[in-house]
Amino acid sequence: MHSDPVSIHVDGQVLAGTVAVPKTGVPGVLFVHGWTGSQETDLGRSQEIASLGCVCLTFDLRGHAGTESIRQSVAPADNMNDVLAAYDTLAAHPIIDKSSIAVIGSSYGAYLAALLTEERPVRWLSLRVPALYRDDDWTIPKGRHDRLALAHYRQERVDPADNRALKACTRFEGDVLLVESEVDDRIPHATVANYLASFRRARSLTYRIVEGADHALSDPAARRAFTGMLVRWIREMVVGAR
Template sequence: MLGSFAVESLDIEHRGRTLRGVLHLPAGPAVAAPALVLCHGFGGNRAEFGYTFVRLARRLAAAGVAAYRFDFAGCGESDGDFTELTVSDQVSQVVAVVDALGAHPALDPSRISLLGMSLGGLTASLAAARRPVRSLALWAPAAVAVAMDGPAAKRRADAIAEHGYDDFGGLPIHLPFTEDAAGIDPFADAAPYAGPVLLAIGSEDFVLGPDLLERYRQTYGDRLDLHVFDGVGHGFETVPARERLLGLTEAFTADHG
């Protein structure tokens, strides 16, 4: 059974848009708590697949770590236009979230960490290089989302030129996304972050290119805590895999938060 915790709505303003979110706070004495910011994937929302963000936030809060779940602009219940989604804008939103949480009276501004799933993982890794966050957890980070060479990139460019968007599993990717991606190096731009990193990824994940893990090893060195989940794909699609993912993340955050 989980311990007690409190939940409050917390909206954050960013460039004229309201980012809507929920803050899970530990109950008990008024002690400034560490906090984890949860960044969802492309076209997702603050609950994430299988409500994993909700479940993780509750577990963390019950264990004494606050958790903030929010919808990126243009996603979920936040303001904004999804057609304008770019990685750089999402990074800027995470920076604004970290700054806002740092000013929250119930939180310790020196003990804020980041977690991201898929595109949210790429976003979190880039934001971690912009603020002195305590730790960084990456679930299936989509560094390939900003790869601008190879046949996949050409197919996307051709689709946008012909239809005005690329259809990615029923969600449109528009020109602003690809124009922004061209200026991002997912590894060099993330390298200034100097803290511990948890990397969890499925062995059958479509984002797992032949050299991806080596690139993360080169970027983070011995600070990288790597876990490859055998037999699952991008969404960690089994009950045991998701339970393991939550347990690893909770332990990592407790150790480094």
Template sequence: MAPSAIDPPLRPGLLLVPGWNDDQRARDRTLEQGLHAAGWACHRVDLPNATLSATERASVTREDNLRDLLAAYDALAAEPQVARDAIGMVGVSYGGYLAALASRLRPLRWLALRAPALYRDEAWSQPKEALDKDDLSVYRLLRLPPQKNRALGACADFRGDALLIGSAHDDTIPRPVIENYAAALATARSFELRMIEGADHALSHPDWYEAFRRSLFDWLGQRQAEWKVERAAAASPAHAPPPRLRILVVEDDADTLAATLHLLQALGHWATGVKSAEGAKSRFLEGVFDVLMVDIGLPALSGRELAQTLRERASFPVIFATGQAAPPQAPPDTFWLHKPYSVEQLEAALRGAAALLPPRRDPS
């Protein structure tokens, strides 16, 4: 039966898998809320379960936790608003180890691991808290091929998109562990390794945690955009992505500029950026770009003034991306995106801009 017009759109699903007995639950909840706001059907898995008594916690094994994680995956995949072909996991420390194992047992499109732990395959049914910690510290210094460890072997078999984030000064998960995971994930469909300089395992400084959060949201935003483009193209020609546009982005915030360029490129467009209106004036040559995408609140010359100046030389559509409200009477051939905007809103603006261009403006 075809879905009705009032059915909500499908969302990609995401499981957050924190570390063992993680004391950063407030951070995790904030991360979960942010991902939900960004369009993900997101759930957090507690390992071990916060309701367990001390005695019960002491008896929990890795097998128990993996079973709990798989059950959480199955529950997420069964939710009617979740796309079954678009589920990922974000695992941290012990949660990263379990997420790696789960990638072999359930279909995952995305796998993001921060400082994933590594354990011997032996003593699988022994309580986790009873594992020999001194032996574990030695084991994590070894160079291990994927065939010598179940988690690494699962990563070597993973064919989705993978992100690995390590801390440069991590005494709990030393660099050899990160290198072992990186080598195993090298055959994934796409793989990125990012190291947070100066950071410890717990990301105890706010700047370190913010670096992790930005990296994760940037990577997941690109993956979500790619999935939506694929889904729209497969739905029908009427919903195919707009022609490939040449876009100049003007944004004075470096992080926002980088994220915008990544998103536009993920949507299939050619984009480059500058941080000031003065830089844009020299870069925007007639015939080189199709669209100007500009923030309003630029230093010195505003985005509106820049657009007006450039449009005295040539006619082209402008997308204003701003925290300000759109004017009651917007200038012709302009589109207004209110920050933070969704991927769908950006795509709508790009379609509108593409419709204003003469035939064959698609660059090759």
């Protein structure tokens, strides 16, 4: 906290005043949606978190929403560039504290969010049902990935040395929220376990399971449960740190 003197003019008089100003700006929160999703899924959560005193940014990845027509040509490398551009847009906001940025990713977006921590400063990281992809598929359009091979890969124990997203997690030193869906038919527990084991240097690691939830949180009760988990974590970690 620092103080700035001000002059208050009233009825021909000048009164001396002092404005107390926080040393840090406002925390920023970046949302990254999953494959075939859109920012629409995060708008409600972003509004709740914004009410806590954060600046939130949601956006549509390339190949989604307004650019869905090019989806079949979009590779993970392309969407990573989208995430970097979105992060830079958020960080450039004049009231953002650039040392206090949280990233919230779901599924494919969680995979990209983990990779983002290698490229930009991230203080808080929330990953819901994080997907995992083979490094060899990085520049291949996602629609052309071998789904059967990928399903087998996600059941394996993957060493962080062999996967760039998991390797990024081993280097992350901030706070982590990792959320699994109890009846997920896309991201098996083995994949979540690979992420859990990779956060070796995290300042804190919170792991939660949304009971009865599928991958997409199609049940309204499951959506509410996850939103509650996320908002409580943001309140504790982000708001509590101010």
